[in-house]
Amino acid sequence: MQQFLIIAAAHFLALMSPGPDFFLVARASLAAGWRVASGACLGIAVANGVFIVAAFTGVSVLQPGSAPFITLQLVGCLYLLYLGVLFIRHAGSSLLQAPGEAPPGGRTSWLQAAGMGFLSGLLNPKNALFYVSLASMLGAQSSAAWKTFYGIWMFTVVLGWDLLVALAIGNGRLLRRFQRALPLLERLSGLVLIALALGMAGLLAS
Helix, strand or coil: CHHHHHHHHHHHHHHHCCCHHHHHHHHHHHHHCHHHHHHHHHHHHHHHHHHHHHHHCCCHHHCCCCHHHHHHHHHHHHHHHHHHHHHHHCCCCCCCCCCCCCCCCCCCCHHHHHHHHHHHHHCCHHHHHHHHHHHHHHCCCCCHHHHHHHHHHHHHHHHHHHHHHHHHHHCHHHHHHCCCCHHHHHHHHHHHHHHHHHHHHHHHHC
16 A cells, blocks of 8 residues: 555656646647547547556566667657647647648647647657656566556546646636637747757757
8 A cells, every 4th residue: 555655646746747748738728628628638648558558568668778768759859849839839829730630720629639649648758757667666576456456547647637637727717817818828838848848859969
C-alpha cells in the first residue's frame, strides 16, 4: 500500500504540472467547448497508455540515450514548435488545424481533437522518461497483476484529470468570460510551447 501511495502521488503531481498536453486541452476547451476537448483528453490518455505498456514490459526503445528515444525527442521538439506556431497563428479563432484537417473556416471535430491529443502525448518525451522512472520504482519483483493494476490506474487518472480540466475550462460561463481574453491566452500558450521546444532542443544539443 505504501508503494502504491508513493507512485500514485508522484504520478498525480506530474499530471498537475502544466505541459503541452495541458495547453492542448485548455486551448481545445476554450475554442470548441469541453465535448470536443474530451477527444483530446482520450487521445492523450491512449498515448500515455502506450508509454505505460512499453515501460512496464521493458521495451528498449524507451531507454534514454538510445537512437529511437533521441529520435522521439527530436520529433517531439518539432511537434511542440508546430503546436506553438499553430496556437499563435489561429489566436482568436475557433479553428485549431493539424495536418489533414479541414481548411480554414471549418471547426475542429472530436476525432481531430483526439488525433492531436494522441500525437501530443506520444511526442512528449517527458512522458516516456516519467513512466520509465515509475517502472524502475516498481522493480522486477512486481507481479504482472500489480503492473496491470498500476497501468489501468494511471490511464484512468490521466483521462479523468484531463476531462476535469476540459470541463472546468470549457463551461459556457467561462467561455463567455474569456472570449475577449482568448487570443492573448492562445498566444501565451503558443509562446510557452515554443519555449519548451527550444529548451528541449538545447538539452539535446548539449
